[in-house]
Each structure stands twice: as structure tokens, then as C-alpha cells.
Amino acid sequence: MAKLDVELKVNGEDYKLQVGSQERLLDTIREQLKLTGTKEGCSVGECGACTVIVDDQAVNSCMVLTAQVDGSKIITVEGLESKSGLHPLQKAFIEKQAVQCGFCTPGMLMSALALLNTNPEPSKEEIKTALEGNLCRCTGYQQIIDAVEMAAEEWGG
Amino acid sequence: MVEYQLLRAHSLDELLEILDEKENVQILAGGTDLMVDLHHQDDKFEKIDYLLDITAVNELKGIKLGNKKGEIGALTTHAELVNSPAINEKLPFIAAAASSIGSTQIRNRATIGGNLANAAACADSFSPLIALEAEVVLRSKGGARKILLEDFVEWPYQTIIKADEVLEKIIFAMPEGEYYSSYQKIGRRKALSISRISLTLLAEVENGSVKKAQVASGAATPFPVPFRKVNKYLNGKNFAAINPVEAGNIAADEMVGITGERWSTPYKRPALGKLVERAVEDLLEEAGYNG
Amino acid sequence: MAFKHVNKGVKRVDAYEKVTGKAKFGADLEFANMLQAKVLRTEYPHAKILNIDTSEAEKMPGVKGVFTARDIPNNLFGVIVQDQQVLAEEKVVLAGDGVAMVAAESEKEAAAAIEKIRVDYEELEGVFDPLDARQEGALKLHPEKDDNQVIHHPLRKGDVAQGFAEADLILEREYTTQFIEHSYLEPEAVVVVPNEENHLVSVYGSIQNPYATRNAVSSVLEVELAEVRVIQNHIGGSFGGKDEVVSAMAARAAVMALATGRPVKMVNSREESFTESYKRHPYHLKYKLGATKEGKLTAMEIEAVADSGGYACQTPFVTWRSVVQATGPYEVANVKTDTYGYYTNNPYTGAMRGYGSPQVIFAQESLMDELAEELEISPVELRKKNMYQQGSVTASGQKLDRHTVSLNEVMNKAMEAIDYKKKYEQYSKKQPGDKKRGIGLSISFRGCSLGAEAIDAAASVIQINKDGSVAVYSGLAENGQGLKTIFSQIAAEILGVPMNEVEFKELDTSFTPDSGSTVASRATLIGGNAVKDAAEKLKQRIIDFSADKYDLSAEELALKDGFLYDGQGNRLATFADLTGEMGNSGILMSAYGWYKSPPISWDEEKGCGNPYFTYVYGCQIAEVEVDTGTGELSVINMAAAHDVGRAINPENVKGQIYGGVMMGLGYGIMEELELKDGVIQGTNFHDYMIPTIKDMPDIKPVIVENPDPDGPFGAKSIGEPTLELGSAAIANAVAHASGKRIRSLPLNLERVLIGRALHKGGK
Ligand SMILES: Cc1cc2nc3c(=O)[nH]c(=O)nc-3n(C[C@H](O)[C@H](O)[C@H](O)COP(=O)(O)OP(=O)(O)OC[C@H]3O[C@@H](n4cnc5c(N)ncnc54)[C@H](O)[C@@H]3O)c2cc1C
Numbered sequence A: 001m002a003k004l005d006v007e008l009k010v011n012g013e014d015y016k017l018q019v020g021s022q023e024r025l026l027d028t029i030r031e032q033l034k035l036t037g038t039k040e041g042c043s044v045g046e047c048g049a050c051t052v053i054v055d056d057q058a059v060n061s062c063m064v065l066t067a068q069v070d071g072s073k074i075i076t077v078e079g080l081e082s083k084s085g086l087h088p089l090q091k092a093f094i095e096k097q098a099v100q101c102g103f104c105t106p107g108m109l110m111s112a113l114a115l116l117n118t119n120p121e122p123s124k125e126e127i128k129t130a131l132e133g134n135l136c137r138c139t140g141y142q143q144i145i146d147a148v149e150m151a152a153e154e155w156g157g
Numbered sequence B: 001m002v003e004y005q006l007l008r009a010h011s012l013d014e015l016l017e018i019l020d021e022k023e024n025v026q027i028l029a030g031g032t033d034l035m036v037d038l039h040h041q042d043d044k045f046e047k048i049d050y051l052l053d054i055t056a057v058n059e060l061k062g063i064k065l066g067n068k069k070g071e072i073g074a075l076t077t078h079a080e081l082v083n084s085p086a087i088n089e090k091l092p093f094i095a096a097a098a099s100s101i102g103s104t105q106i107r108n109r110a111t112i113g114g115n116l117a118n119a120a121a122c123a124d125s126f127s128p129l130i131a132l133e134a135e136v137v138l139r140s141k142g143g144a145r146k147i148l149l150e151d152f153v154e155w156p157y158q159t160i161i162k163a164d165e166v167l168e169k170i171i172f173a174m175p176e177g178e179y180y181s182s183y184q185k186i187g188r189r190k191a192l193s194i195s196r197i198s199l200t201l202l203a204e205v206e207n208g209s210v211k212k213a214q215v216a217s218g219a220a221t222p223f224p225v226p227f228r229k230v231n232k233y234l235n236g237k238n239f240a241a242i243n244p245v246e247a248g249n250i251a252a253d254e255m256v257g258i259t260g261e262r263w264s265t266p267y268k269r270p271a272l273g274k275l276v277e278r279a280v281e282d283l284l285e286e287a288g289y290n291g
Numbered sequence C: 001m002a003f004k005h006v007n008k009g010v011k012r013v014d015a016y017e018k019v020t021g022k023a024k025f026g027a028d029l030e031f032a033n034m035l036q037a038k039v040l041r042t043e044y045p046h047a048k049i050l051n052i053d054t055s056e057a058e059k060m061p062g063v064k065g066v067f068t069a070r071d072i073p074n075n076l077f078g079v080i081v082q083d084q085q086v087l088a089e090e091k092v093v094l095a096g097d098g099v100a101m102v103a104a105e106s107e108k109e110a111a112a113a114i115e116k117i118r119v120d121y122e123e124l125e126g127v128f129d130p131l132d133a134r135q136e137g138a139l140k141l142h143p144e145k146d147d148n149q150v151i152h153h154p155l156r157k158g159d160v161a162q163g164f165a166e167a168d169l170i171l172e173r174e175y176t177t178q179f180i181e182h183s184y185l186e187p188e189a190v191v192v193v194p195n196e197e198n199h200l201v202s203v204y205g206s207i208q209n210p211y212a213t214r215n216a217v218s219s220v221l222e223v224e225l226a227e228v229r230v231i232q233n234h235i236g237g238s239f240g241g242k243d244e245v246v247s248a249m250a251a252r253a254a255v256m257a258l259a260t261g262r263p264v265k266m267v268n269s270r271e272e273s274f275t276e277s278y279k280r281h282p283y284h285l286k287y288k289l290g291a292t293k294e295g296k297l298t299a300m301e302i303e304a305v306a307d308s309g310g311y312a313c314q315t316p317f318v319t320w321r322s323v324v325q326a327t328g329p330y331e332v333a334n335v336k337t338d339t340y341g342y343y344t345n346n347p348y349t350g351a352m353r354g355y356g357s358p359q360v361i362f363a364q365e366s367l368m369d370e371l372a373e374e375l376e377i378s379p380v381e382l383r384k385k386n387m388y389q390q391g392s393v394t395a396s397g398q399k400l401d402r403h404t405v406s407l408n409e410v411m412n413k414a415m416e417a418i419d420y421k422k423k424y425e426q427y428s429k430k431q432p433g434d435k436k437r438g439i440g441l442s443i444s445f446r447g448c449s450l451g452a453e454a455i456d457a458a459a460s461v462i463q464i465n466k467d468g469s470v471a472v473y474s475g476l477a478e479n480g481q482g483l484k485t486i487f488s489q490i491a492a493e494i495l496g497v498p499m500n501e502v503e504f505k506e507l508d509t510s511f512t513p514d515s516g517s518t519v520a521s522r523a524t525l526i527g528g529n530a531v532k533d534a535a536e537k538l539k540q541r542i543i544d545f546s547a548d549k550y551d552l553s554a555e556e557l558a559l560k561d562g563f564l565y566d567g568q569g570n571r572l573a574t575f576a577d578l579t580g581e582m583g584n585s586g587i588l589m590s591a592y593g594w595y596k597s598p599p600i601s602w603d604e605e606k607g608c609g610n611p612y613f614t615y616v617y618g619c620q621i622a623e624v625e626v627d628t629g630t631g632e633l634s635v636i637n638m639a640a641a642h643d644v645g646r647a648i649n650p651e652n653v654k655g656q657i658y659g660g661v662m663m664g665l666g667y668g669i670m671e672e673l674e675l676k677d678g679v680i681q682g683t684n685f686h687d688y689m690i691p692t693i694k695d696m697p698d699i700k701p702v703i704v705e706n707p708d709p710d711g712p713f714g715a716k717s718i719g720e721p722t723l724e725l726g727s728a729a730i731a732n733a734v735a736h737a738s739g740k741r742i743r744s745l746p747l748n749l750e751r752v753l754i755g756r757a758l759h760k761g762g763k
């Protein structure tokens, strides 16, 4: 089957890639770009470990073929830290002990980032809605909510 | 092994052209149903030579609600429905149904057209749209046809869409005068939960009575149908003459009349009855009847 | 005692890697020239293998080898009983048994080749219920055994006949619990590299227990332990789950790596993980309880039957914990308990956080509320009348006097945190409408660490470099619970250095001594003591050297904040300069730490002794709203009070509590692995539901600290107690709200509304 040409901007860098007809955005990110921070937990849209941001929206990268998002701007967990240091969300996740095994963490961070980008002062309920598609088996979620609240305060304020 | 060629359409014309020209084309929208099938290497892929991505076809997007008529483009995502001020104001039960679907990530990709075309018994978009007596517009290169949504599904996962057709949009008449609506969904958990059973009630009221009621349920029947007996019970009835419990019983009987006694009936019968009872109670209360 | 690092919410030492995506998990690892492998698993729960034809598969593109049981040097392994097949040879005993495997250049090619393997089976009748498996004349699953019994643990105390004769009221109740899935977010992954750094095989990946995996791989390959190296770093959750299943995976990959001479990677999809991994044991529980009118318990007779599935796995130990804890934390003069495990053709069952306690606690704490209702006394009063006090004697005859028995304290604190009394009164009144609220509680005692299951000892190594940086190695593994941080805190505390000077290193079985498994909530208690031991040895060396150097007595010297101080609080030297000087003077700046638990005892025949050297106590309370019209159940608030001895890291303890409470909630109200004749119905998270963030109640964690004489800084355990109490508390709250007692888990829509579960296709 013929490969398809796509252009993506991932974490600020431009890529011209060839992708297969069955290649998911998750595969491109992990296997072609070697950005293994994005995780695969279920492959069917249920766990959120593969969440990345596509054109400002949180998306399960296992649910999208890469060719479908040709021309898009994508952010993965590797795009959070900058030269000026950790992103406020990352700092808050560390500060609030929102990380245990860490397998859900990249996806959680992406969902939280998509939220704060559009809604800098979310209510607790809005935080829960933004993270409802991210399963975590370790933390019981409380410290993750605390972290997002803290980041919103630091970042917004 | 699954093999297909992925194609992308960038306009409605291009999309219809491809559907007309090629055989064994399967449309791909948000992918939240199809990608799951792909992961499972579902048998349906044996009959698919081309997967046609339509997410770039702008003509299929958008929500237009006029005074008399409304339409929703097939590619409208559930997130767009949840965030639409017009939908929230005029058709809040559609927003409620959309917000109950999947998760934020799923709603950002999943489309209303895909939800209908996939035609799962538990698909949450059906009951609000059936309550609206909506029609779907199916377009092919040769033209378009309109089908009442309740006639759209033949069997679970099977619709009357033809191989060269795309579901273009959903159209409906806006409810008239004073109307009330509600949407309820029971799932096994509070998010990321497919419906065990869901219910929409839409009722136009006039002078202390129900002018026109539409009750529809998701996941209660193999494919969604309006609950005509409850509608009939409610239609034209004075508020004082309406017994919510009775309405619930009628609906429950009607459901079992359609499905027969199934493994899930011992649960679904009382649960559906209760949802209908509550919807009717709420309607009466909101409409200002406090008898 | 004032602490510098211990007892503080120090940030996790592995958090940076995890929030930046730098942390490499099993599936992220890559080695040059690496192959990918897949396993063919049977769909039959019980069948004879007549023939396996691999010829077509061998011809498939990219294939480097197709393997069956014949290629495995020693095909049987197991931590307790060696009955688990690496690949099924003559017979499959559960749907999901591996029968063949392929190593290929890519995962896709391996998967394609797997489909070309032809296996001829002769289907056999199966046994799918342990109650059937125990019947006389039942079909035997393991022909070499006498019957299907995996284990029987008896416990006898006093005379139950007499106890029941003294009772004014006797209650007999049956309870059942379900199969559940660990649902760690990371599916299992391993990579085995052959002939690396003078090891025959090196195993990397999501391994809970590196030494158990090393034992398994070396025994399967029939090579010495020293030839097998297991390296563990990041693991995406385990909860007891990444033991035998990962050992099997590692053994398979090792066979293929040696045969092909190339690194072999195996990553399970979620479906493969569900199909192949072991589960929590479902139990049938029969309780008979006698009590006086006043509510004093006089006798308990208990039978607990566990489903072991196709293999013994950890059933002997899981059911042993059940036998010790089955009466709950209550003084009962006359007890007769029998716990059993039986083979069936269901998925096999093994270790899962809780380990045989959640099942018996669900039954026994439900029963206490049922008794309270019958006797018309409050659930709290009934418990207080009977529960363990300081110096109480347990069912197995152990006197609880070495540590603080804090049931009263945890109970009172939990009740206070959730305003129990007021709510209990309020919800005991008649409530209008369909939505009813209720509040319920449960309490437990839990033996810490392995107990009499096995030798209970652990090691550590601490190395101080010449620049004063400290490297800590432990034989116990980080599973996400925060062990790296806790051990670093302990080392920093003893050595008086800042946390950033301490580096926790990945676990490498070739370097760190065998410390057993990271299970049974033993890491902080046993492993923490080992780290403390190593640190103290080094500290002693430093102080001795300094006393000599500065001509001061050892008592006058102190290590703090990276400096050496004299008795007047003057800084004498930096830690770095001092330890550098010591290193340069030829002093060994590394130390091994070792800790072996205090003596314990168990008489297997009579079921008595001192099975654990210390216990923890907990109380959880759930407040629920039940929709009696639809069966929907909301857990609104939960309080969880746990005596941890000492919280080395209170924020971490809270994290364990939140996580454990949510896992217990999932067990209580939604999780259930549906089986049909041994075959799992639905092998991903859309069928098997775990709690989302929206299902979360408001959780109030209460940390209670009664330092234990044997724990490091007084610390005991927290991992498991947090999830064993929730389901009983919720079931009690639901009964309080609705007046309906549900004796089977989970409390799903159907059970709450119509009192029974419904299954597709009848029942
Ligand atoms: C984790 C998860 C949770 C979910 N939760 C819910 C839920 O709570 N409620 C619910 O109802 N659904 C749920 N779904 C199902 C799914 O998200 C919805 O059905 C969704 O609306 C499908 O839309 P899509 O655009 O993603 O469809 P796709 O997967 O792209 O397509 C689905 C089907 O429709 C066809 N199709 C799509 N668009 C058109 C068109 N315009 N014309 C003709 N044919 C078309 C496709 O060919 C395909 O057969 C869930 C799915 C996942 C993965």
C-alpha cells in the first residue's frame, strides 16, 4: 500500500514524514519520532495514556491515523519543558505528589494543558471533566486534581 | 491481515466523486468507532479496500439553528455540540446527550454523523434526535435523499446508507412554543460509560396540557425507536390527568413488547419505567403544575 | 524526635523523569538488532494438544524462529508450586495458555506468523467453579495430583460447638467475591538481551519482583542464577500483578534470545494482558457467627473457598493470609476456620494488593453489620465490644503486646473525619424519595510483611563517593509506590546529607543482594530497615574517623545538612571533604545493610502461632447515595484512617490512601471480570471498568502514628490496608441507605436495583 506524505509540527519542530495507511498518530510519535513519553495503555480510546494535543485539543493518539492530521500542530509531553525550565504543570505534579508509577502522567499532563490553555481558571468539576478520559490506577486522582489547581493558580495568576 | 489504502477528501465534491468511482470504500470520520475495529482487526476490514477520511470536508461541519428549522452537519463533533451556545439554549437535551459521550478526548474527535452511521444500540445521539423527529440527509453524486432517523437503522450496526452515499447532515423542525426537555443516562460509572439505558423526553405544552410529547430511549431496544404508546398517552393530556408512574409503566411494557424478555429485562424494565416517570414528573414540575 | 528528612512530604526522587516523558518503561526500550516476539494463546479452557504445525509460520517474512514447549529446557516453574507451563505441552488448562511463539524482525511480522500456526486440539470438559472442583469424583485437572485441591489451611481455637451453645443468636451467611483485574496502566513488557556484559541473558522490563523473575528464568533455562541478570527501573504499576506472568514472559523471551542470538522484545497489548495475566481470587465464603444478646461474640465458624484457576500460583499463601485474618480484628474464644484453594479451568489467580484479605473482610465486616442489625445495637458499639485491645489474643493465639493496638483510635479518628455519628443518626431515619443516603464502616487488622510464608529479610547497599554523593541500592523494587523516595529519605536522615546528595540507583540483581519480593507491604518495614542498617554502619565509620581526627568523643559529633558538627554546634567539615578524605585514606566507603524480621511461628496443622511480628490497623467509612429507582450508586464521601506506625513520607502515605481507596471502590461497586466457561468476556477497558476521576468521592485520609518498635523510625505498612476495607464499608452503607443487604461483589446497577446480577445469555 502506498505511503502518504504528511507534514506535522511536533513540539515546535517541522517534520515531513511518510506514513502508512494504518499508521496511528501514536505510532508515528513513538516509532518514527522516538518520542516515547506518550504511552499506549489500551489502544481503544479508554485509558488516555496516549493523549497528545492536536491543534489545541486533547486527543487520544491511538484513535487517529496520522494522515488524518496532516498539517497539524502537535504537542507531546516532551514539548512541555522549555529552556526556561519545567512547565508550571510539571512543577505542580512534582510538588503535589501527583505521580506514582508515572505511566498515566504524560497523558494527564496533556489533558490538563489542553484545559488550562482554553480555561485558565477551571473549577474542580471542569478539571474532572478534562481528565475523565485519563485513567490512573495508582493515585486515586486526588493529588492530580490538586496539582492542576496549583498550576492554574501559578500560571494564571 | 487488514490491508487498505487510505484516501483523504478535501471537499464534498471530491468525497462524492470517490464514493461514486471506487468500490469498497469505508468512510472514516472521527475514527472513534472505526479505529477500535481496526485495532481488533475486525472482519469488516476484509471488505474494505479504501478508507476515506472525510475530516477535512468543511461542508459537513457546522450547526445552524433557525426559528423554524435546524441542521447539524454530520462532521460536527460532540465537543462542538457541548460548547455550542445555540444548542445549549434551544436544545439542551442534545448538549446533555453529547456531554455524556465518552471522554473529553473522545468528544473532541467523535462526530454525530459517525455515532448515527455506526448505529450501535447504545449510541447516545439517537434518542434526542428521534425525539426531535429528525431526518438525515444522505447524499451521493446523483443527489440527496431525506430519511426519517427512526427509519435509518435496519438492525444494530446496519443502516440504509448506500455504498455511494455519505451522511451529510441531520435536519429537523425546531420545537414550537413553550417546550420542555430532559435527557437522562444510566451507565456503570460516571464517565467513559456507554449507556445501559438513556432517555429523552421532549414536550411542547400549551394551556396546562401537553400538546405534543416525544419519548425516545437509547439502549432499551436493539435499535432506537420512538415510544409511541407513551407519546400517545401524554399527547393532548391535561397536566392533572397525567400519572407519571403510569407513563413509566406504559413505556416499560412497550419496550418489552419490542424486545421480548431478554437477559437484561429484569433490570431494564423497572429502570426505564423509572426514567420515564422522572422525566414526566420533571416536565410537570417545570411546566408549573404542582398538583 | 525531630526529623530532617523522614516524616516529611519530600518530593519524589523519580518525579522529574516521569513528568518529562524521559522515564523509560519496558515498551520504550530498544536495543540494536532487536527482534519482536508474539505468543499464540489458546482459546480453549481445557484441551489436549494433539499436534502443533509451525511449518507455514516458519516461512513467513521476517520470521527468525518459531518455538513450542519442546524448545523450553525446563517447562515448569512457579514460586510456590512448580506447576505453571511456560508454553503448554500436552494440555492447556486455561484459555490464555501460551502454546507457541514467534520471534521476527517486527511485531507485525511476528503477529502475522502467529496466525499461520495450526494447532489441533481435543477439547476436554472443563471445571469452572471451585465448588464443583472440590466434589468427590470431579474431573481432575492436573492428572499427577490426587485431586483438585491446591491447599487447605485449618485454624482451630477453643470449641465452636460450645461457643454456639453459649450464643443467644446464631447467624449463618454466605458471601461471594469476583475475579478482578489488576489493571495496571502499563501492559507487561520485557526485553531479553543475550550475552551482555558477561551474563548469559539480561532481562529488562516491567518486573515487579526481579529476584523471582531471575529464579524463574534461570530454572527454565537450567542455568545458574549468576548467569541471569534482571534490571528493573520504571514500571507502570503492578499491584502484585507483574510477577509470574512477567516471569513467564521473560523466560519465553530468554529462550528466543538465546536461540536467535539477538535481543528479543515482547510487549503485551491490553487484550493479551487481560487474557494471560492472573487475577484476584474469587471466594465463596460461609460464615457462622454466634453472639450473646449483649453482642459478645461467642463463636465463629468460617469456610472460605478460593478459585485458583489453572495453576497454583500464589494460592497457598493468599489463602493463608485469609485464614489468619478471617475472623477480623475481634476476640472470639471459639474459632474454626478452613480456607481452601482449588484448581479450575478459569484464569489463574495470584497476588494482588490485599492478598486474600479483601474477600474475608468484605464478608466478615458485612456480617458484623448484619449482626448489629439483628441485635439492634449500633455497628460501632458492636465492634467496640469485641475488637482487639492492647494485649488481646488473636484467633491463632498470638498476644498483641509488642506494638500499639490502635483500633479504637483509628475508628474514632475516621468517625470524626466524616462526621459519622451525625450522619448515622440522620440516615437511620426514614428518607423520602428514591435517593437514599447511608453510611457504613469497616475495620481491619493486617499482618505486616510476609509473615510465616517465607524467610523475611532484605538487603541494601550504600556507596559514598569521594565527592560526598551517596548512591543507594536496594534489593526491593520501585513499583510506583514511592520506594526510591522513602529509601533515599532514610539514607539522608541517617547520614545527615541533603536529599539531592542521595541518588537511588536502579535495581540490578547482579549487584544487589536477593531481598525477596516487593510484596506484602513489606518494602518500607523490611527494606527500610536494611537501608537504615547500611547507613548506620557508614555513619559509625564516619563518626569514628572524625573522633580520631578531631580528638573528640563520638557522642559530641553529629552529621547534619551535609556537615560535621561538634557538640557546640560548630561546623568542623563538610560531608564531602570528610568522606573524600576517608576514601583517600583507604577506608571502605560502601556498606551492605541487612535486616531480618523478628521471629514468627506457625503450626500449619493446628493453625496457630504468631504468624506476623506486627500488625497495622485501619478503619474506612463510606457515605453513599443509592438511587433505589435505577440502582445507581454514588459514593460521596470516604474517610480512611490508617495506623502506619510512622509516615516516612506523609504525602506519599496520602497517595497510597487515595489510590487504595479508589481501588477498593472499584472492587466494591463496578469491577468484575466476566467469564463464560472459563473464557473472559471482554478483554479491554471498555468491558472491564475501573473508576475514573468522576467516580471519585471526597476522600479524607487520616494518618495515625504509633511508632512500631521494629519499624525503621517506627514505620510499618500502608500499601495494602488501604484497599481491603472499602468494599465492606460501601456494602454496609448501601444496606444502611436502602435496607437491602447485598452479599456479592460488585454492587452494580442490577444488584442494587433487583438484588441479583444479570449475565448475557441467561442465568
Ligand atoms: C472510549 C470510547 C468511549 C465512547 N463512548 C461513547 C458513549 O458514551 N456514547 C456513544 O454513543 N458512543 C460512544 N463511543 C462511540 C463513538 O465515539 C461514537 O459512536 C462516535 O460518535 C463515532 O463517531 P466517529 O466520527 O468517531 O465515527 P467513525 O469511527 O469515524 O465512524 C463510525 C462509522 O460511521 C461511518 N461514518 C462516519 N461518518 C459518516 C458519514 N458522515 N457518512 C457515512 N458514514 C459515516 C463510518 O464509516 C463508520 O462505519 C465511544 C467510543 C470510544 C472509543
Ligand code: FES
Pocket: A039, A040, A041, A042, A043, A044, A045, A046, A047, A048, A049, A050, A051, A060, A061, A062, A063
Ligand atoms: S492507548 Fe489510547 S486511550 Fe489508551
Ligand code: FES
Pocket: A098, A099, A100, A101, A102, A103, A104, A105, A135, A136, A137, A138, A139, C185, C236, C237, C480
Ligand atoms: S500514576 Fe500509575 S497509573 Fe497514574
